[in-house]
Amino acid sequence: MLVQVKNGPIDFQPREPFSPLFGAMPQTPLMMEFQITQEYLGQSTTLAYLAPIFKECLDSDTYGKGKGSTVAKIIDGSTDQHTVSGIAGVANIGNERNWTGHLFGQANWYAFGRLAWNHDLSSEAIAEEWIRQTFNNNNAFVGSVKKSCLHREKR
Numbered sequence: 081m082l083v084q085v086k087n088g089p090i091d092f093q094p095r096e097p098f099s100p101l102f103g104a105m106p107q108t109p110l111m112m113e114f115q116i117t118q119e120y121l122g123q124s125t126t127l128a129y130l131a132p133i134f135k136e137c138l139d140s141d142t143y144g145k146g147k148g149s150t151v152a153k154i155i156d157g158s159t160d161q162h163t164v165s166g167i168a169g170v171a172n173i174g175n176e177r178n179w180t181g182h183l184f185g186q187a188n189w190y191a192f193g194r195l196a197w198n199h200d201l202s203s204e205a206i207a208e209e210w211i212r213q214t215f216n217n218n219n220a221f222v223g224s225v226k227k228s229c230l231h232r233e234k235r
Contacts, residue, residue, distance in 0.1 A: 082166050083109070084112075084113050084168055085102065087113065087114050088137070098140045102151045103144025109160075112137075112138075112151070114130075114192060116188050118185065119172075130188040130191060131203035131207065134195050134203075135203050139151070167196045186214070187229065190210045191207075194209070211225045
């Protein structure tokens with residue numbers, strides 16, 4: 081059995097601390113629940129790249145077993161030697177042709193999937209992968225779009 085825990089205790093608000101359950105339940109395998117839908121971040125009308133928020137949560141240290149007991153290591157089972165682990169994403173699709181309302185909403189689905197497989201990736205690397213696979217490999221274009229995706233992170 082796994083217990084699925086929302087990334088934060090306040091119901092997917094844009095800025096909230098990670099749930100205190102991570103690091104506090106060593107006997108129970110926990111899995112993460114991230115919100116991929118931009119419910120509180122402009123719905124489907126604005127660019128809100130969520131990988132930096134996902135990464136901040138995953139990289140947060142719970143200190144559950146001392147320094148280095150990150151949320152990522154709790155949910156991948158390595159901190160408490162659990163053999164089962166998981167990560168879930170809440171995503172509402174619409175009837176838009178591309179499901180997410182605008183093309184950049186798909187970057188969040190991609191980022192979620194990449195971090196589910198490898199929580200050590202950076203949000204910058206994931207953005208670059210997505211941009212190159214979605215648009216083109218022109219370095220000037222990729223750099224410009226990546227800067228737009230990550231501009232909120234650098235504030």
